[in-house]
Amino acid sequence: MNAGYGPVLVLVGPPASGKTTVGTAVADALGVPFRDTDHDVEATAGSSVADLFVQRGEPHFRALEAAAVARAMAEHDGVLALGGGAVSNEDTRRLLVAHGRAGGTVVWLDVDLPSAAHRVGLSRDRPILGLNPRAMLRIMLETRAPLYGEVATLTVATGNRPAEDVVAEVLAALQASAGRGAGS
Template sequence: MIVAAQGPVAVLIGPPGSGKTTVGRALSGLLGRSFRDTDSDVEAEAGKSVADIFVDDGEPHFRDLERDAVTTALALHDGVLALGGGAVMDPRTQEALEAYGRAGGTVVFLDVSLAVAAPRVGLNQARPLLLGNPRARWQALMEQRRPTYERLSTVHVVSDDRPPQTVAQEIARALPTQVPKESRA
């Protein structure tokens, strides 16, 4: 099997605290590919942090920026791509990820338990959807999002209490044979 002729070598999705950024960086290093995080793309476009976008402009504006960042990265990025935890809830983002998967792309659901995710996300104010009671909010978000993560993913990896490098190696083994960048159409 061969990866999609265009787009990322792998797209990482999952809840806050699953390790998308950390594992994504480890995977990109293993594969010799660049790493891209759509939250960083949104921050660069807006000129402010995700938390500030939520406060200043509201969640709907953030989700619009996020959808644009995801669709742009799916079209232009050929390395490892990490999506924000809620990005998959946008219907147009779901369509883009489904098309990417149908074209042979790999969507990895990084799964994590609440017990492991909670200390990772803590009371981090940079995660506006977890304000208040982070454990309860995380659990509610996960219950809402899990079916979408599972439906969109082509690979499911649990990151609980495992070193990022080990998780990255497991993902790398699950990737289809890669076409060198220069031979992509």
Template sequence: MSARPRVVLVGPPGSGKSTVAHALAGRWHLAQRDTDTDVEAVAGKPVADIFLEDGEPRFRELEHEAVRVALVEHDGVLALGGGAVLHAATQDALAEYRAGGGVVVFLDVSLKHAAPRVGFNQSRPLLLGNPRARWQALMTERRPVYERVASVVVSTDGITPAQVAERIEHALADQREDGSGADR
């Protein structure tokens, strides 16, 4: 690959992917990129409108393409949308990225800590109805995938984005030293 992200962040809604990406990018003097923003730019509308007007399958296609492109073009900190890892081709792309030395960080979070961050509002189309129950169901479904694609797991519960960034830096240093690097 000509360029590749320094780190890729994955996790559920409310785990802090975008804010942690911003914190890491600032610490490392790198650009930050969010695939949800890329999808919105391509579609010309917000994610919630894509779900409503075009459906989730179309959103997932656009999302996979955004991840594929970013893994090749972006050399900073990359945050993926919460459901991006569900697409089999995205899982393969992340495995290839990891095989080439890339690091995927699963930002783990409990419902208690995700709820105030997400706010369970209308801009989260997959959380409509009973948002807490939907979030928990999504997390039950996605956790095994997040864990499988990740090389590092960092909990964001009860700490600031700057503290999460620091934990990621420590995990990356540990990984370089002994090959494990997981904060499990």
């Protein structure tokens, strides 16, 4: 299912697209571990993502994030969720595209602005959203969409959908992909 190396599934998408919710459910269904690169960064830095943004700045966080993604892509064989902005790093995009070309699955969990804004609310644990979360989300969705599209082998819409439906769609896609791989 994972082309013999790397994660069985990589999830990308903006904040509030459902990467953690969908990722943990898919991992549970497959009986594999779930890993989130934001948690890896926090463990390495000994600080929350929010605090890293405030105390060290976004460039410092992005450097830690790129290293965490490269490490996880090399050593994790379960479901991997990347932070929303991870695709802004060119090396990360190259890794993800190579993973897809080698038969791996990279799913872009695509969420519409109203759904994302509703899910995020005024969450303080998402520092990149700043003082106007809805405006920042809109900008993020627009500017990152081409980057998510570049790396994804599949796009799944998550807005106004129950998590169970999204999980079922991702699992069906993984099963179809494994079936295609078995015949080659």
